[in-house]
Amino acid sequence: MTISGTTPGSAPGPVYFVLGGARSGKTSHALALVEDLHRNLKLSPVYIATAQAFDDEMTDRIDRHKAERGPHWTTVEAPMELAGALRGVSARDTVLLVDCLTLWISNLMLADRDPEAEAPDLVAALNAAPGPVVVVSNEVGLSIVPENALARRFRDVQGRLNQIIASAADRVEFIAAGLPLRLKG
Numbered sequence: 001m002t003i004s005g006t007t008p009g010s011a012p013g014p015v016y017f018v019l020g021g022a023r024s025g026k027t028s029h030a031l032a033l034v035e036d037l038h039r040n041l042k043l044s045p046v047y048i049a050t051a052q053a054f055d056d057e058m059t060d061r062i063d064r065h066k067a068e069r070g071p072h073w074t075t076v077e078a079p080m081e082l083a084g085a086l087r088g089v090s091a092r093d094t095v096l097l098v099d100c101l102t103l104w105i106s107n108l109m110l111a112d113r114d115p116e117a118e119a120p121d122l123v124a125a126l127n128a129a130p131g132p133v134v135v136v137s138n139e140v141g142l143s144i145v146p147e148n149a150l151a152r153r154f155r156d157v158q159g160r161l162n163q164i165i166a167s168a169a170d171r172v173e174f175i176a177a178g179l180p181l182r183l184k185g
Contacts, residue, residue, distance in 0.1 A: 013090075013132040017165050017184075019139045020175035027099055029175050030134045031069070034097045037132055038072070043095040046074045048085050050104040079107045083118070083125040090129035101137035101165065105158055109150075115157050123168045137162055139174065 016033055020026040038045045047069060053059040066075060078085035082104050090096055098104075105115045126133055141159045146152045166172045171185030 012127055013092075013095075013129050014170040015126050015129070015165075015168060016132065016134045017137070017169035017172045018134060018175060018180075019137045019162060019166075019172070021139055021142065024175045025178035026136050026138075026175040027065075028178070029173065029180055030097055030099065030136045033134050034095050037095040041095075042093075043131060044074065044093055045069075045072065046076060046089050046094050046096045048076050048078050048082070048089070048096055048098045050079050050082065050098070050100060050107065052079045052103075052107060079104070080111060080113070083121040086122075086125040086129060086133070090125075090131055090133070092130045094131045096129065096131065096133045098133065098135045101135060101161060102140070102158060105154065105161060109154060109157070115161060119161055119164050123164060126165070126168060135165060135169070137165065 016030075018026050018030045018033070034045050037043045049062070051058065051062055053062055066073075069075075074089075076085050076089055082098065086096065086098070108115045108118065126135070138158065139162065140155050146155055166184065169184065172183040173180040174183055175181075
């Protein structure tokens, strides 16, 4: 895999947006992008996690993901304060992986916060990052219309936020069955 348009020390860093359905391979693809930047440009990989472990299954899932990344990764937990976390850890010698916007939106909605009101701050933080940032998100609008109001609102917010991030990103890829389809950049 080759990453083009990335120069160490250039400001700001490019934003890569990787989206797809559940189990589509989007996180694996995003990890490969980051590992390529780590290897080729000697950038330190930082994983910004939005997941929260509310049960044993999620704790196990988070532990497995940490083990898969390996010891050269730094992990920052940012279930709700994503823009602040981006500002706090981004540097010219880092590549950030945000995984994922979908859980961030869920966390905000469950806390009665408005993800769309927080989107401009997130975009500003992405655009200000001096190093590359890879953002992962689910595409949830390709299925049936949800049966309840909360699920429909979530789908709508997710879709609008995906559009905002895609517009701000330098490169957008849609992942299906583990295969990337370049949509932008």
